[in-house]
Amino acid sequence: MRIALDAMGGDKAPGPIVAGAVQAVSATPDLSVVLVGDRDAIAAFLPADAPHDRLSIVHCTQTIDMGESPLEAMRRKPDNSISRSWQLLAERQVEAVVSAGSTGGMVAGGFRLRRFLKNVQRPGIATIMPTAKGPCVIVDVGANIYPKPSHLFQYGAMGRIFAKHMLGKDNPTIGLMNVGEEEGKGHDLAKKTFSLFSNSPLKEHFVGNIEGRDIHRGACDVVVCDGFVGNVILKLSEGVFDFIMKMVGKEIVAPLPNDRDVAMQNLKALVGKYDYSTFGGAPLLGIDGLCMICHGSSGDVAIRNALMLSAKYLRLNLNDKMIAELEGLPTPEDE
Amino acid sequence: MRIALDAMGGDKAPGPIVAGAVQAVSATPDLSVVLVGDRDAIAAFLPADAPHDRLSIVHCTQTIDMGESPLEAMRRKPDNSISRSWQLLAERQVEAVVSAGSTGGMVAGGFRLRRFLKNVQRPGIATIMPTAKGPCVIVDVGANIYPKPSHLFQYGAMGRIFAKHMLGKDNPTIGLMNVGEEEGKGHDLAKKTFSLFSNSPLKEHFVGNIEGRDIHRGACDVVVCDGFVGNVILKLSEGVFDFIMKMVGKEIVAPLPNDRDVAMQNLKALVGKYDYSTFGGAPLLGIDGLCMICHGSSGDVAIRNALMLSAKYLRLNLNDKMIAELEGLPTPEDE
Numbered sequence: 304m305r306i307a308l309d310a311m312g313g314d315k316a317p318g319p320i321v322a323g324a325v326q327a328v329s330a331t332p333d334l335s336v337v338l339v340g341d342r343d344a345i346a347a348f349l350p351a352d353a354p355h356d357r358l359s360i361v362h363c364t365q366t367i368d369m370g371e372s373p374l375e376a377m378r379r380k381p382d383n384s385i386s387r388s389w390q391l392l393a394e395r396q397v398e399a400v401v402s403a404g405s406t407g408g409m410v411a412g413g414f415r416l417r418r419f420l421k422n423v424q425r426p427g428i429a430t431i432m433p434t435a436k437g438p439c440v441i442v443d444v445g446a447n448i449y450p451k452p453s454h455l456f457q458y459g460a461m462g463r464i465f466a467k468h469m470l471g472k473d474n475p476t477i478g479l480m481n482v483g484e485e486e487g488k489g490h491d492l493a494k495k496t497f498s499l500f501s502n503s504p505l506k507e508h509f510v511g512n513i514e515g516r517d518i519h520r521g522a523c524d525v526v527v528c529d530g531f532v533g534n535v536i537l538k539l540s541e542g543v544f545d546f547i548m549k550m551v552g553k554e555i556v557a558p559l560p561n562d563r564d565v566a567m568q569n570l571k572a573l574v575g576k577y578d579y580s581t582f583g584g585a586p587l588l589g590i591d592g593l594c595m596i597c598h599g600s601s602g603d604v605a606i607r608n609a610l611m612l613s614a615k616y617l618r619l620n621l622n623d624k625m626i627a628e629l630e631g632l633p634t635p636e637d638e
Numbered sequence: 639m640r641i642a643l644d645a646m647g648g649d650k651a652p653g654p655i656v657a658g659a660v661q662a663v664s665a666t667p668d669l670s671v672v673l674v675g676d677r678d679a680i681a682a683f684l685p686a687d688a689p690h691d692r693l694s695i696v697h698c699t700q701t702i703d704m705g706e707s708p709l710e711a712m713r714r715k716p717d718n719s720i721s722r723s724w725q726l727l728a729e730r731q732v733e734a735v736v737s738a739g740s741t742g743g744m745v746a747g748g749f750r751l752r753r754f755l756k757n758v759q760r761p762g763i764a765t766i767m768p769t770a771k772g773p774c775v776i777v778d779v780g781a782n783i784y785p786k787p788s789h790l791f792q793y794g795a796m797g798r799i800f801a802k803h804m805l806g807k808d809n810p811t812i813g814l815m816n817v818g819e820e821e822g823k824g825h826d827l828a829k830k831t832f833s834l835f836s837n838s839p840l841k842e843h844f845v846g847n848i849e850g851r852d853i854h855r856g857a858c859d860v861v862v863c864d865g866f867v868g869n870v871i872l873k874l875s876e877g878v879f880d881f882i883m884k885m886v887g888k889e890i891v892a893p894l895p896n897d898r899d900v901a902m903q904n905l906k907a908l909v910g911k912y913d914y915s916t917f918g919g920a921p922l923l924g925i926d927g928l929c930m931i932c933h934g935s936s937g938d939v940a941i942r943n944a945l946m947l948s949a950k951y952l953r954l955n956l957n958d959k960m961i962a963e964l965e966g967l968p969t970p971e972d973e
Contacts, residue, residue, distance in 0.1 A: 515872065515874030520880075531825055536870065539851065555886065560896075
């Protein structure tokens with residue numbers, strides 16, 4: 304397995320990015336990583352005892368910055384590390400691309416290449432969210448802010464395969480994010496998507512509309528929504544979690560007379576349990592190949608986990624399973 | 639001050655609804671409440687020592703249920719308590735309507751009446767959210783799922799008046815909910831709304847785009863978004879909060895050797911602090927009059943607080959202040 308890693312992407316690049324690659328390759332005998340970025344900057348962080356036979360460098364001179372408009376930056380900086388990573392995938396030199404850099408850049412790179420899985424109309428980013436009944440998958444969290452009903456329908460189908468094989472869910476259920484539970488609620492996109500699910504072979508796995516408060520109750524295994532709403536869900540959940548954990552530290556733990564230290568350890572363990580870096584990355588589902596998008600603040604652990612997650616995804620042939628699933632479903636026509 | 643209260647609306651109606659009215663009227667000498675609903679059902683919950691001179695009943699025979707399509711239910715049940723409450727407002731027999739019943743019904747009733755504040759194009763629901771820097775206002779959380787940029791612009795203007803006078807913010811700032819911070823991010827609605835704020839007298843109070851994680855950090859005092867996104871934000875925040883508090887109870891508090899009881903008291907205090915019923919209700923801003931929408935599970939405390947909040951709103955003449963603010967601003971034309 305060969306994976307291209309954008310060594311220049313992320314707030315802390317390249318040091319922890321390279322370190323994560325070294326860790327992943329050391330732990331995974333059949334994994335090779337191609338580090339894409341400035342040769343000297345990368346080499347400076349490669350320890351002498353790293354498995355150099357499975358770590359190579361593809362040199363490039365440019366980086367897309369977080370604040371830049373991705374499309375504009377890609378035109379202006381053709382030798383950027385994200386475009387070069389995608390190029391390696393297009394040439395079949397690698398099976399996956401991984402980056403903690405610009406999400407917009409990663410998505411734009413994939414959409415420009417247009418190498419989608421068979422029958423997939425538009426890829427979407429899947430992310431994992433903790434719930435009272437174990438993790439669930441949310442698709443899309445930011446790749447597609449003008450989706451059609453058929454896109455959301457396919458997100459449900461692909462999300463189920465992901466939840467089944469990556470999260471070990473027996474028979475994953477799909478919920479449609481909406482503003483009310485009853486059929487007929489919400490905007491046109493929601494109504495039409497509801498109808499697509501209800502009139503397809505996926506209807507037996509479709510729990511119908513879910514509301515914001517249902518996600519963390521574990522109302523379903525796959526939550527389907529447009530990329531704008533999904534992006535808000537992802538970042539808001541993070542924000543509420545941070546806010547509450549600070550309150551818990553201040554108002555529950557700090558005033559304790561005897562057990563303050565134990566309670567603080569428990570609090571840190573709880574924070575660690577829901578740390579994004581445990582999972583590592585969010586795949587852009589529907590790409591022929593694999594695109595794994597990491598949090599901008601990813602450190603070595605997050606990068607190592609994202610690479611090992613990618614290796615697992617490839618090993619399980621999830622793309623073939625998604626193609627087979629989509630072939631058994633109608634390809635809905637949007638008006 | 640006379641306020642119509644939908645006595646039949648809410649999961650627990652009419653008992654706690656009537657009790658809340660009795661409490662509010664007892665605590666507020668210049669407040670009268672008109673209880674709208676089934677006369678006998680209401681009377682059964684009115685204690686003998688209640689201030690009957692300021693508590694009256696307007697009898698009606700029907701109720702809109704939570705699961706019903708509001709528009710359809712209003713047609714089929716013309717004598718429902720929400721429509722009758724709005725009718726009292728239209729006839730200027732009351733200055734406000736309050737309900738814990740169907741949100742869709744309350745909004746539909748207001749939109750059908752079309753008695754909007756001068757220059758207001760489309761009312762929006764404002765709700766209060768706790769943040770690290772005190773409460774903020776979010777508009778809209780579900781009245782308007784197809785807003786135009788001009789609607790969001792007016793939500794910012796009205797939200798500022800609300801934040802200033804109801805939350806005591808000196809010079810409230812406005813943020814636009816989006817998927818990234820940089821100008822040019824997001825869908826057309828976001829881009830056009832950004833431009834309206836940036837080219838208006840409100841620009842000095844406009845902090846630009848904010849992301850999901852910024853709300854609870856207290857990035858701004860007024861968050862502006864479409865009603866679909868706002869509804870997800872409102873309910874998701876509630877869901878994440880519930881989920882985490884359960885985790886905190888189980889993983890931080892329960893294992894404590896000595897301070898378990900103190901910690902549990904602190905936890906309950908924290909939960910109480912962020913209980914929706916503390917604030918009471920969410921106003922539909924932009925109505926000529928006042929429409930206060932309460933949580934479906936409102937008990938007597940929430941109803942009492944909603945009535946007293948409404949009285950405060952009326953006493954402060956917030957509507958006049960909003961009209962004055964809107965008159966000083968351009969009324970943007972949407973394409």
